[in-house]
Amino acid sequence: MWPLNRKKPLFTQEENAILVNSIRHAEKQTSGEIRVFVESHCKYVDPLDRAGEIFSSLKMEETELRNGVLFYIAIKDQQLAIYADKGIHDATGQAHWQNEVKAILAIISKENIVNGICTAISKIGQALKQHFPYDAEVDKNELPDEIIFGH
DSSP states (O other): OOOOOTTSOSSOHHHHHHHHHHHHHHHTTBSOEEEEEEESSOSSSSHHHHHHHHHHHTTGGGSTTSOEEEEEEETTTTEEEEEEOHHHHHHHOHHHHHHHHHHHHHHHHHSOHHHHHHHHHHHHHHHHHHHSBOOTTTOOOOSOOSOEEOO
């Protein structure tokens, strides 16, 4: 069971900073964009459907190379999904992301949530780096790096 005490914020300020730094580190190696959305409950049966809704509402499809990736996690429901935009999805395929979700679920169930999310961010960054390497002359941070908290 993943730990969650709703009387406290989902993450401490230090944990939040660790997650944001993990995103920034991963994005320094790629032109891709990574966002993390955390909430207690998933509104849908399939977390990938919820991740798609959030991806769209955050306008993540507006990156120039269509290489944004959303890491979605519903902590109380113990569900997660990785939603990749067309550019990176076409390069890696659906099976890649399904396998990543399985591996990350195993990590999160054995370790703390922050370490598991950091591992997920790193794995997403590696996939992005392979297909969309960083180019200092043209790349810019197109999306905010902060963690987004739902309900």
